[in-house]
Amino acid sequence: MAVLIYTENFNGKFKKATYELVSYGTETANKLGSEAIAVTIGNVDESTLKELGNYGAKKVFVVKNGELKDFSAQAYTAVIEQVASNNNADVIVFGNNPSGRAVAPRLTVKMNAGLAAGAVDVPSSTSPFKVKKRAYSGKAFADVIINSDVKVLTLSQNSYKIVETGGDIEIEDFTAEIPEGAYAVKLVEVVKSKGKLSVTDADILISAGRGLKGPENWGMIEEMAEILGAGTSCSRPVTDLDWRPHDEHVGQTGKVVAPNLYIAIGISGAIQHLAGVNSSKVMVCINTDADAPFFESADYGIVGDAFEVVPKLNEAFKKFIAES
Amino acid sequence: MKALVCIGHVPDTTSKIRFTDNDTKFDNTDIQYIIGPYEELALTRLLDIKDSGTDVHITAVNVGPVETEATLRKALAMGADEAVRVNAEPADAVFVAKQIAEVFKNGEYDVIVTGKESIDYNGSQVEGMIAEFIGLPSVSGASLFEIDGDKVKMEQEIEGGKQVLNATFPFVVSAGKGFALEPRIPNMRGIMMARRKKLDVVEPVEQNNMTEVVKHYLPEAKPQCKMVDPENVEELVRLLHEEAKII
């Protein structure tokens, strides 16, 4: 028995979220009295692979078939199934990110398994296998029991801690069979988001809403992000109005984020907005309206005009950074 | 093109979420049910394609008890041509996907469109599961869907960007943000016509549910928001550093 972790690499590099996932898989394996192993697809250099051992994985399979250069849900599912079956993995974990959401459900059916999507903690019991997950767009959580022999999980982002265990990892190449037709959907091109920090990766997000009146006023928001090394995000109307790019939209119908710090500026705090951000560790609200619903969810608040408060706050942050 | 659009029946996005029976059941007192927001986009996009002159036949499908027929009627009012209800409690995603795969096999559809995720159990599960049951390619969270003869151009969200794809029928796709811009609102004529459109009820095929929700929790109430004087923003910086230890 083993817990298999899909450790996605991005051009040969792992992200912080991958280490979270390995820590999660390792702790789950500890609970089950089994071992955490990992699989990654593509070329990753040895020192990077060794990093996975630092978070508890005992072995990593590296699948290098050239055909797998492009992502295909069908092909990746087949590959991970082969690694899982060859190693008797009975729990398989993915990040709740685009590839995890595309592959985990397919793998679930392929392995006659059950899926808990958006887990927020390691299983609270192993028999029955019970795990807590997000539900109702972050407005609630649910305990789910998975009854099948094989269990598939996706882990909500930023919901598990990184635990360095130290330790060696065995590296093994794995050649997979790729089923015919797995690349029926043809990749035409990959469009990367412009060099900035993506909203789901950022530890700090500076987010602004319709209260900012127009796109020309985002300079101070970007400045704050720059000072704090943060990402920028926004409410839905802001992207609907094309003031900001669509990949900055957070909320129920946008991206779900869980940074350490979320600063909401000129955002009223509609329930659909909060649904996407209320897993943030600390939230700050800056709003002219003391009755704005966001204050009910925020940890810290300033009732004031963003056009006065934000520049002052930027100076204060700058001073703080310079002095620390 | 014949499209099968999977319509979820979910609580309105403004709903206050509560539970009953010792937190085992969703409390639907005063809850309005709607078509899931992503399914509205899916349906809207197909209707737009139809309006631009392409031959499109849309079947809306839901796996659910009789109450969900009102939601399916709304899909018909938006413009779907017919509807199918699989008469069963949607026990879990595997169960739902199996039923929809069966409906697909019994019709001659070119494409199955779902929403990116439901807003109750938020799985983003059903689309991939249907595809695996049937053995079709799947595209998750498409932000563009354009038909050009027998080719479909799509864009799909990936970590750190998006990719542009070309597919030929049949396949399964889930609609994300951008699939259509604004969801259509049914007009009076649509609502009148919907009453006369076909809504078939079919019985489910056997499929064990693999998961079971046993308890719900509401997020812990936040302690009261600490207010900082706008004339003293340095205080906020101090609190974030010393108290929250976040910067």
Ligand SMILES: Cc1cc2nc3c(=O)[nH]c(=O)nc-3n(C[C@H](O)[C@H](O)[C@H](O)COP(=O)(O)OP(=O)(O)OC[C@H]3O[C@@H](n4cnc5c(N)ncnc54)[C@H](O)[C@@H]3O)c2cc1C
């Ligand atoms: C199905 C559905 C899904 C949705 N999904 C999402 C989603 O994913 N994400 C999302 O964000 N929304 C979503 N919405 C929209 C949501 O309901 C709100 O309309 C939206 O979040 C409001 O955005 P806002 O707070 O920027 O704007 P507003 O509600 O207009 O609020 C602006 C705020 O700025 C404040 N303000 C004004 N001037 C200043 C100033 N000078 N300084 C400081 N503050 C100022 C005002 O007091 C107000 O609180 C969804 C809605 C529906 C129906």
Ligand SMILES: Nc1ncnc2c1ncn2[C@@H]1O[C@H](COP(=O)(O)O)[C@@H](O)[C@H]1O
């Ligand atoms: N009971 C259901 N009947 C029909 N379609 C459904 C049902 N549940 C979910 N779906 C579809 O599957 C999508 C993804 O749901 P989920 O996997 O639960 O996040 C939804 O957006 C719907 O399109």
